[in-house]
Amino acid sequence: MPPRYTIVFEPEQDVYTTGCVLRGRVCLDLAEKINTKGIFIHITCKSVARWTRQKTIYFSKQRYLDKVIVLLAPENKVKQLSIGKYEFPFQVELDERLPSTFITPSFSFLTPGGRVFYTAKCIIQRSWSSDIVFKREFRVLRHFDLNKLTAGRQPVQMSDETNVCCLCCMSGPIHVDFTVDKQLYVPGEGIRVSAEVVNDSNMKTSSCSVNLIQETTLHGKDGASYTMSEIVASLVKPGVAAHKTGSWSDVLTVPPLTPSFLQGCLIIDLKHTLELHMSGIRKVMVVVIGSIPLSSTGQQEAGQ
Numbered sequence: 001m002p003p004r005y006t007i008v009f010e011p012e013q014d015v016y017t018t019g020c021v022l023r024g025r026v027c028l029d030l031a032e033k034i035n036t037k038g039i040f041i042h043i044t045c046k047s048v049a050r051w052t053r054q055k056t057i058y059f060s061k062q063r064y065l066d067k068v069i070v071l072l073a074p075e076n077k078v079k080q081l082s083i084g085k086y087e088f089p090f091q092v093e094l095d096e097r098l099p100s101t102f103i104t105p106s107f108s109f110l111t112p113g114g115r116v117f118y119t120a121k122c123i124i125q126r127s128w129s130s131d132i133v134f135k136r137e138f139r140v141l142r143h144f145d146l147n148k149l150t151a152g153r154q155p156v157q158m159s160d161e162t163n164v165c166c167l168c169c170m171s172g173p174i175h176v177d178f179t180v181d182k183q184l185y186v187p188g189e190g191i192r193v194s195a196e197v198v199n200d201s202n203m204k205t206s207s208c209s210v211n212l213i214q215e216t217t218l219h220g221k222d223g224a225s226y227t228m229s230e231i232v233a234s235l236v237k238p239g240v241a242a243h244k245t246g247s248w249s250d251v252l253t254v255p256p257l258t259p260s261f262l263q264g265c266l267i268i269d270l271k272h273t274l275e276l277h278m279s280g281i282r283k284v285m286v287v288v289i290g291s292i293p294l295s296s297t298g299q300q301e302a303g304q
Helices: 296-303
Strands: 004-009 015-017 021-030 034-053 056-072 079-081 084-093 113-126 132-141 156-166 169-180 190-199 208-219 225-237 244-253 268-278 281-289
Touching (some): 004 113, 004 132, 021 034, 021 113, 034 084, 034 208, 156 281, 169 268, 169 281, 225 244
Antiparallel strands (some): 021 084, 034 056, 034 113, 113 132, 156 169, 169 190, 190 244, 208 268, 268 281
């Protein structure tokens, strides 16, 4: 059987959090003897951002964590490991100031984008032979507590009106009142949106779309930047007939998202907005995505 080299975290979980101690083991299952000058594990957190504008390539990177842990240091410079199984424990503290894992959609070096990523890489140094290197990535979350924000807890109301032309003649206005329950959310929570539409025109309004937008801004040297947006959640409500009044209320669920602002990363910034569109009317509201929801007490105070 071929040799097996693995990195195991304890416990194994989808996401680890800043401020905790990451523990694990390097496991070797050797099918033949090897001579090693040392075994090390390298834990890193890096970010990269890349885009192209007018044939100019912009590229920036940062490193936030760079920890090398010695797992085996032979006293006689070289140690022979016989056929069999070996385990080497390690641990590293994930500082609270580290950024969350993040990646833009379809990230590659051929398209604009950026990412923040964590890697555990093991190096088995060998004499008279190439080193054995194996690695795995892991995800980290930097908590964002919405209870530390004072603004954004109250319902937000937005109104607008547009006049519709039909065959070059003014046919009457369309008036819309939108209400959103607040501006602070966590993934899995529902954004409660309601609308009242008064259509005094001679035409049916278009359907109303509500989109949750994630805006990613990449930063480079000399103040250069590049912004890209994507719709991460949406809902559509039917239009209102001519000379009719309509109302609706619905919930848009926040999908799994990295917290707003991507704290701790200086070359990638995240913002989230809620956009409402209907018959030429467009209203935009900033929302903040966190990881720790508002307490029930905070929400009750906001509703008073």
